Amino acid sequence: MKMIDGYPKYMMESIKLVEKKRERNMSQSVKPLSMKERDEVLRKYHPDYMGNTKRNVRVGVDKGKLLYNGIVDLLEAKSVLNPKDVDLSKIDYDVDLLIVGGGGAGTVASLFAYENGVPKDKILIVTKLRHGDANSMMAQGGIQAADRPEDSPALHYLDIYGGGHFENNPELVRALALDAPKIINWHQGLGVMYDRQEDGEFQELSGGGTCRNRMHSCKDYSGMELMRNIRDKARNLEIPVLEFCPIIEFLMDDKGQVAGGIAFNLETYEYYVIRAKATILATGGSGRLHLSNYPTTNHYGATGDGLIMAYHVGANLRDLDTIQIHPTGDAFPEPIVGILSTEKIRGLGAVPLNKNGDPFVFPMEPRDVESATFIRECRKGNGIVTPTDMPGVWLDSPMIDIIHGKGTIETKLAGEFRKFKRFDIDMTKHPILVYPTLHYQNGGVEINDKCETRIPGLFAAGEVSGGVHGKNRLMGNSLLDYNVFGRRAGIYTAKYVKKAKVGKLTLEHIDKYNKMLERADIKSKKTAPILLPEYRGEMAISRALDIL
């Protein structure tokens, strides 16, 4: 296909309309929706409100609960592990603390467990891919903490709680808001290079749903800068890490406690029996399940394994009837479909436009509302359809340099500029094409403010856990979440392992679960957890999306 400045001819023709109407679009804007209008568009176009995206799970502790189909599919599948394949009389690793997942939450937990007295050779981080391969590494925007005089942890609390539709666990919200400044201070001590003003104070930005500017950032590589520092500290301490060996099921003991896990070496196909007095689940999110068929911003490993394993031992889940779709995922070119274009682009003044170059929504609606209006516009036939059948709307990025002066995009959006430049698209000259993308798992395994699940011996922290963000997470609170609750998980498990005693090891819970599926007459060809997404063959091409 012949391309003009990175776009096929027919898309360029639509861009011409965008350019023609740019001046008008910059001078007049669409009004924000009323609460009633918001509600209407959400009900009609957001996947959370659609009847066909979710169903009731038929087995287990949450039987009858409404969850996204893709999650129910896996909860109603047999375990990927056949207990007969494992010899529990041979223990490969005997530790005090097993940490499942080597992303942000898991690594932070290991550091605080060590600091609180667990010897490092009694800690084991086990991770599916490399240490640090996680959504934590990918966050662009930043981390919230109420540390300015104009701000207070109580206001942060109110923002989190309102953002979550008042359905969060208040205890967890309190921990998130009150621990936040401590976390920033800890980062300062590690050597995180936060963006600062000339007077040495943090540069703090606002965000959708926050009443004060409290977003601390490190350029548009905030998540990477945090993870690099945290991981470097763990490496200097030589905290043991087992890479490419995901835990595929937990171990239990005859007292009903979680007592470690079974790891599977992805390269040698061996099983390892890991006995532990306490286990922290920190496997992250589930974007790679492509719930409701959305493309995703998430890491390759984000397949929701932790939810499944936790459910198999009887831990309960919450708020998995909602997903966070981010309005501005990339829709073109094909190689970057689903990848995030930061909210900052709209914050700096770029306006969403349809194929005729006309605006159709106030650019700064809350994420769910903004997304729903994009979907509506495309369904009306006003979107632009890419050569791989991906729908999208324009985000008129050149407006930014017109408003703020030449060079703004290249300095303030360096990562974004670099991404599009690779595909011959100059976002300072031409708009970019966007469509909502699956971004965050709002809910997960229920925890309390000590990161305990309802099963003794099993703790959870980070994106895999539920209750912190209720039905919807606000920007900047996920990096905060993994730090606050990773730290707490480390501290409380360090206390816990001093008294914990592990009984006789067993995998009986897996047989029981499989039998429960049979009794419920559920016949699924699937096994779970899935560990890796399937993209071979035609699946490699951006998903033939039936989201329209």
Add this chain to the structure above:
Amino acid sequence: MSKKTKNDEQKAGEVEVFIMGKSYKVPAGLTIMKALEYAGYRYIRGCGCRAGFCGACSTIYRLEDEQKLGFDLACQKVVEDKMYLVQLPFVPAAKAEYDIEKLKPTESTILTIYPEIARCVSCNTCTKSCPQDIEVMKYIQMAVRGDIAKCAEISFDCIQCGLCAMRCPADIKHYHVSQLARRLRGKYIDPKSKNLAKRLNEIENKKYDSDVEKLIKMNKKDVIKLYSNRKIETGKTGDLGGD
């Protein structure tokens, strides 16, 4: 090396790639990462965030009839016709171990921990192999000179893929060196926030505990009212952060 497996014709919109020497036809326009998947590979190593942030998918390639090797990220680079591809599963570069608490940000700190940086022959191969277009050789020169702040600044966008270290004739571990520089700068050179220190003190003295407790105990209707009526700080356009 089997250059052509079958004699079948190449369809329009297809390109031929050689994955570790073996021929496959894949749709044009795919990234190297997706091309390998299209050909039937399922990644264990060599695949991470799929968005250019994690450095897991370092790739070495060469176009047929060319001498030069190319370096890039498989998730970012689009396949070209007659491209020879191999993924780098692991970078065995040694990282120094140190306790950041016990270091001082002096001119010789980095040189003491990574003395091999003095062996830099200024060949610039590191810079040429960087998929992020970072001036790698320049930041190594800054490290040699003891300019920690500058080394940290230039290297900031490093995704630690390790391609620089794999190519360096002097065995410098650039990405580990710059990690140390950034930590030294963040910890010792950048100023500290006074607002934060004050807030920590207030939290220590439980200044906000009762405010938050009140919110927790408040009935839902009143919280919703409080939330709806809260005053939003007016920021300049462009102050918006977030992911």
